[in-house]
Amino acid sequence: QVQLVESGGGLVMPGDSLRVSCAASGRTDERYTTGWFRQAPGKEREFVSAIDWRGFTTKNADSVKGRFTISRDNAKNTVYLQMNSLKSEDTGVYYCAADTTWYRLSEIASDYDYWGQGTQVTVSS
Numbered sequence: 001q002v003q004l005v006e007s008g009g010g011l012v013m014p015g016d017s018l019r020v021s022c023a024a025s026g027r028t029d030e031r032y033t034t035g036w037f038r039q040a041p042g043k044e045r046e047f048v049s050a051i052d053w054r055g056f057t058t059k060n061a062d063s064v065k066g067r068f069t070i071s072r073d074n075a076k077n078t079v080y081l082q083m084n085s086l087k088s089e090d091t092g093v094y095y096c097a098a099d100t101t102w103y104r105l106s107e108i109a110s111d112y113d114y115w116g117q118g119t120q121v122t123v124s125s
Helices: none
Strands: 002-005 010-012 018-026 033-039 046-051 058-060 068-073 079-083 092-099 119-123
Touching: 002 092, 018 033, 018 092, 018 119, 033 068, 033 079, 046 068, 046 079, 058 068, 079 092
Parallel strands: 010 119
Antiparallel strands: 002 018, 018 079, 033 046, 033 092, 046 058, 068 079, 092 119
16 A cells, blocks of 8 residues: 655646645555646546656656646655746646556556545735
């Protein structure tokens, strides 16, 4: 079992930056891919970014390429999502998730085994 807790969400203005974090506990000795997803009101949950268990390989959705950067610090069991040049369409609840099939970087939510409770990010003027 892996427990995930997100933090760092908040209200920011368009063009601002924000970093959200995902802290893992439990079986952190296991290898797993970590992904970030987001869900806006009335919309499906969508893939944002993913990073492999070593932190060597990443994948980003087209909508955030060049603006968002995912990274991980395994010594702290934490994955970060640095979000720059935020837009109103980035608003939503951001969830981190762990996929124990560690050799893939999936964009499919149902592939992930563990989920955090989410953190709200609101981009508004």
